[in-house]
Amino acid sequence: MGEYSVSVEKLRRDFGEFVAVDDVTLSVSPGEIFGFLGPNGAGKSTTIRMLCGLLAPTGGSGTVGGHDIIKEPEEIKKTIGYMSQKFSLYDDLTVAENIDFFSGMYGVTGKKKRERTGWVLEMAGLAARRTTVTGTLPGGFKQRLALGCAILHEPRIIFLDEPTSGVDPVSRRNFWDLIYGMSGAGTTVFVTTHYMDEAEYCNRLALIYRGRIIARGTPGELKGEQMKKTVIEIRADDTVKAMETLDERGIETAVFGNLLHATVDDAGESIPEIEKALRQGGVDLTGIRKIVPSLEDVFVTLIEEA
């Protein structure tokens, strides 16, 4: 157990009658990027808060950075960096003042402080805006500044709770480059997200749904082993009508942009069936093919089955 950065067993948290997190067991190795996925309200933030010592579990046990999550939450806080879901730096402080404040909180002083401040400003692209009031910064900058403030003390493990929600695609891409960089330098990254494309960047994943982990593995494993079924991509001139037509005939589909994905057992059997159904329904089919399922296909299927 000691060799893991994060290791918890049967973690549980109740809020009155409601079980927010139920029987969560997982472990994360040093240097790993661990993705914790799930829809909103599935229990991602509750789990991450318990791991960071911000919320007492109702049941279960575990360690983070070798410290007990129930008995030594304050020791954990020295070891980790945490970036909460909601932006939680001080809006009325300038960039530099926020960095100063969190340097103080983490006890980073002197030469080290100057070095880390310079690093954060550079990383966040805020070197020219150190005297800007944080509240007026665009979302992407805020996000990177929040990350910078959470890792001023160079923690061995960082927890990021939906770090890229509400950030433009380019900023998201930059953000993940940063995460890769830190992971490469040996930092363990535990990240929650509901963006499936981001899940592909993780070394290992766990999917949480209604408080329980319903699947886990590397992105490849999840797409291969967990997905016994085949995905067919359907391109039609009228996507909505096509979806309704197929639904009437008991073929379930999911919308992906202007395409439809149907998850079936056997492509050879299903493709002619779909072509026939659409023809009868008067929908013009412009393309149909078997594809490699994406993580999103996997999760849509898993959640439907759960």
Added chain:
Amino acid sequence: MRLVRVKAIVAKEFIHIRRDPLSLAMAFLMPVMLLFIFGYAITLDVRDLRTVVHDLDGSYMSRELVRGFSESGYFTVVETTRVESEIERSLESGRAMVAISVPEGFSRDIKRGGRPTLQVVVDGSDSNTASIALGYVSGVTERFSQRLSPVGGRGAGERKSTVDLRTRVWYNPELKSSNFIIPGLIAVIMAVIAALLTSLTIAREWERGTMEQLISTPVKKAELITGKLIPYFVIGLVDVVVSVVIGVWFFAVPLEGSAVLLLALSSVFLFGGLSLGLLISIVAKTQIVASQIAMVSTFLPAFLLSGFMYAVENMPVPIRIGTYLVPARYFLTILKGIFLKGSTLGVLALETALLTAFGAVVFALAIRSFKKKVF
């Protein structure tokens, strides 16, 4: 306790205050405004009492007596009448508050060495003013009879008691009400301001969501509470200095004792008051609830139970016991003592000790009740 953390919190809090006009106004303008408003509104000096005179004697002596009343400055004769029923009408309509009725044969009785009766009717619906008015009435009549005795008949001389009572009021010889109201008012205002200042700081961080990030750092509870307290302590001291200066210069209250001692003991009081505000902020978790609790839990006790409005000795026993829990009570004693009597620390040792104990307990409670957890 790491100094670097406390310093970082202090610096951050000062920035918050500096950038928020509302905080600034509450910190520096509110105490001054309250001092002026209450300082002017609450005056127990009764002057120019509207008086109706019912003089049936109409003699030189009765006119001298009435002149004594109006020259005292406390009474203003608004009506003179010879009809008794007019007195009732004047008092009832509120045209007058006091009626002086001089009976027929007033001067004759005095000259004979008798003891004429003088009837004074006071509107008791404002009992406070009424009792003060009665005090003035006996003062004026006393002076009148003393003035008479050397020139008056033998009878008046015989009547004089063997004890020559000479009253002297110490510490506030002019019995000027602002002399004891202003020090008391400073105690009441500072009790409210101290709790109000800190009552928002913790709750605000919960409301804005910044607390979650803060409690994920290794900051210790004592460091956070201390760091939050210091900036408001500085502001509180500035408020005390400003209030004292206004009291001395504007309301002309004499500062008999040591200004240094006054500041030192104000610091002790502020420590408790600010800690109470922090404790409220921690327990309430929302700014609106916290500020209301802070307001009610300090203003009412400080105003009613500290001895500011009503003397503690006159309160029923259960309430009197309750006043021991009101820190403003001790601060009031300290301020009045230093202002009016020039009291030294030795005299105020008990109050100082109790204020210190109050501060220590509430500060410890604040640290204890703060949880570095989300729920």
